[in-house]
Amino acid sequence: MTIRKSLPLFSFIPGVSVMDRYIITELIPPFLFGMGMFSSVGVTIGSLFDLMRRAVDEGLPATLVLKVLLLSLPQFMAYAFPTSVLLATLLTYSRLSSDSELIALRSCGVSIYRLVLPALLLSLIVTGMTFGFNEYVVPASNYQATITLEKALGEEKPTFKERNIFYREYAEEDKTLKRLFYAQNFDGERMKGLTILDWSQQGLNQIVTADSAIWNIAQSTWDFYNGTIYLIAPDASYRNIVRFEHQQLQLPRIPLDLARKDRDYDEMNITQAIERLELERQTGDEDDIRKLKIRISQKFALPFACVVFGLVGGSLGNRPQRTSKATGFGISVLVIFAYYMLMAIGDALGLSNYLPPLISAWLPNLMGFAVGGFLLIRAAR
Numbered sequence: 573m574t575i576r577k578s579l580p581l582f583s584f585i586p587g588v589s590v591m592d593r594y595i596i597t598e599l600i601p602p603f604l605f606g607m608g609m610f611s612s613v614g615v616t617i618g619s620l621f622d623l624m625r626r627a628v629d630e631g632l633p634a635t636l637v638l639k640v641l642l643l644s645l646p647q648f649m650a651y652a653f654p655t656s657v658l659l660a661t662l663l664t665y666s667r668l669s670s671d672s673e674l675i676a677l678r679s680c681g682v683s684i685y686r687l688v689l690p691a692l693l694l695s696l697i698v699t700g701m702t703f704g705f706n707e708y709v710v711p712a713s714n715y716q717a718t719i720t721l722e723k724a725l726g727e728e729k730p731t732f733k734e735r736n737i738f739y740r741e742y743a744e745e746d747k748t749l750k751r752l753f754y755a756q757n758f759d760g761e762r763m764k765g766l767t768i769l770d771w772s773q774q775g776l777n778q779i780v781t782a783d784s785a786i787w788n789i790a791q792s793t794w795d796f797y798n799g800t801i802y803l804i805a806p807d808a809s810y811r812n813i814v815r816f817e818h819q820q821l822q823l824p825r826i827p828l829d830l831a832r833k834d835r836d837y838d839e840m841n842i843t844q845a846i847e848r849l850e851l852e853r854q855t856g857d858e859d860d861i862r863k864l865k866i867r868i869s870q871k872f873a874l875p876f877a878c879v880v881f882g883l884v885g886g887s888l889g890n891r892p893q894r895t896s897k898a899t900g901f902g903i904s905v906l907v908i909f910a911y912y913m914l915m916a917i918g919d920a921l922g923l924s925n926y927l928p929p930l931i932s933a934w935l936p937n938l939m940g941f942a943v944g945g946f947l948l949i950r951a952a953r
Contacts, residue, residue, distance in 0.1 A: 591677070595664070595690040602663040603694075606656030607649065614648030615641060626725070636724050643717035646709045647838065653702040654874070655908050658881035661691045662900040665889025674890065684952040688886035695882030702875035707841050715839040732760050732832050739827040740855055753823065755785075758831045762786050766796070768823070778803050780821065787828050793820050826854050837867050845871070862929055866922045869933030870915075877911065880937050883944035890951045911936050 619641060627637050665687075668674045677687060739753040750772050756765030768780040782799025801814040829851055840848065849864045884907055889900075914936040922932025931938075 591682070592690045592693070595668075595687070596694055598664045598668070599660045599691065599694050603656045603660035603698075606659035607652050610652035610655045610659075611645060611649045614651060615645050618648060619644040626721075630725055632724055636720070640717050640721050643713045643720065646705065646713045650702060650706050650710050650874075653698050653705070654877035654881050654911075655904070657691075657695050657698055657878045658885045658907055659900070659904045660694075661882055661885025662889050662904055665691070665886055666900050669889065669891070684890050684948065687890060688883070688948060691882045691886040692879065695879045698882075699875045699878040702878055703872075706871060706875065711835070711839050711841045711844070715835055718836070718839065732758060733830070734758055737763065737827055737831045739824075739830055740857070741824065741826075751823070753827050755827065755831075763827070763831070766799070768821075782819075787825060788820070791820070792825070794823050795820055824854070826851065830855065842868060842871050859923075862925065863923060865929035866919065866933050869930050870919075873933045873937055876937050877940070880911070880940035880944060881907070884940060884947065887944055887947035887951050890948075911940060914939055 623632075623637050623640060626632060627634070665674070674687065678684075735757055737753075737755040737758055739751075740749060741751040741753070742748065743750045748771075750770075752769040754767045755763035757763070762784050763786070764784045766780070766782045766785050770778045770780070779802040780796065780799060781802075782796040784798070785794050785796045787793075788795050796819045797817065799816055799819065801816070801819070803812040803814070805811045835844065837845065845864060845868050849861065849868065852860045852864055885904075888903060918927065918932040918935030921927040921935075922929050927935070
């Protein structure tokens with residue numbers, strides 16, 4: 573059977589053969605279909621049901637519900653990019669196999685590896701699109717969706733943490749606790765009900781309590797008001813008690829930064845997440861540091877799921893057995909389920925400190941490349 577005439581798409585790209593243009597052209601329609609299908613399913617399950625319930629309970633207008641849905645859509649589109657690549661490669665190569673076009677190409681000396689190459693090229697293009705989408709579109713749209721819904725429900729939250737601000741400062745040399753900062757309340761400018769335990773020198777040196785404190789921007793220091801300083805001797809007995817109405821203390825600004833409410837992880841791009849990581853590193857909270865490292869690594873790993881799915885889909889689609897569209901859909905669902913199950917397992921192992929953050933984030937991709945490579949070698953025999 574002869575290959576159907578290729579469309580002129582990609583004909584302007586130098587170095588791309590007629591076969592490559594033909595296969596890529598065949599991949600695009602099922603890819604676009606997968607984008608529409610997976611995005612619609614995701615936004616329906618992930619947002620629509622909850623929004624409809626809130627619209628009925630709270631009397632939200634239909635225009636606002638539609639706006640929030642549209643703002644929520646980019647996140648589900650980002651997840652749909654890899655899955656659409658999988659569906660496109662499975663359906664396209666299965667169709668080429670069913671029409672004996674792959675047999676014709678193989679009889680002309682074209683190897684399986686060469687046949688899968690167009691799918692991998694398209695996967696790399698979609699990988700770049702996914703990365704850019706996740707970095708520049710998804711965080712901003714998620715943040716706007718959250719703000720819009722909170723305003724409509726009258727649940728708009730302050731942009732800072734209002735209670736229980738902790739900051740643990742550790743010594744750089746031996747990572748022992750150097751200072752503990754605690755504030756009961758924060759109104760966006762002034763912290764109230766403060767207690768500071770200071771071990772900056774040998775033994776517990778002093779305890780500072782104060783009714784309130786504010787950050788002095790001009791002098792880069794803290795202004796404490798109506799407080800007491802308890803000076804502690806090396807034998808743990810007190811040496812002196814100093815009461816004050818106003819006292820400046822040279823303490824880090826970090827407690828103020830921690831009190832400011834940051835965006836949720838899904839509302840941060842990589843730059844914002846790295847800035848948050850640097851702040852958490854100064855607190856010494858290993859659990860939060862590990863979690864942020866995993867989340868940042870996942871922002872790099874998820875786009876490369878497109879290449880994984882392209883490799884797996886191309887390998888499965890090049891099998892000699894003929895596969896129907898229904899079977900292709902079924903295989904896609906199973907592969908997607910396995911990938912996201914591995915993602916959940918890697919996340920749990922990373923958060924439990926059984927795997928390094930980088931390995932836990934890339935575990936699904938590493939396993940996917942291994943399986944895809946095995947299937948490709950097996951199909952080529």
